[in-house]
Amino acid sequence: MGLEAQAVGLAGLVVWGLHRDIVDILAVRLPVFNLGAIPTGLLRLDPGPRTR
Numbered sequence: 538m539g540l541e542a543q544a545v546g547l548a549g550l551v552v553w554g555l556h557r558d559i560v561d562i563l564a565v566r567l568p569v570f571n572l573g574a575i576p577t578g579l580l581r582l583d584p585g586p587r588t589r
Contacts, residue, residue, distance in 0.1 A: 539565040 539562060542550055549568035555575040556562065562569050 539567045539569065543567045 539550060543565060547567075549570065552569060552571040554571065555573050556569065556571050557575050557577075559574055559576075
């Protein structure tokens with residue numbers, strides 16, 4: 538999404554939440570303002586299906 542924003546001429550992105558792709562964000566060199574980083578990505582909170 539950062540590359541597409543840059544391609545259409547946006548000066549930066551504002552995200553109301555956390556991000557996890559810090560390496561990609563730094564590579565694009567587009568300013569991103571957000572609430573912080575979460576390196577683990579999404580976590581499943583429910584127990585999920587049981588496996589035997």
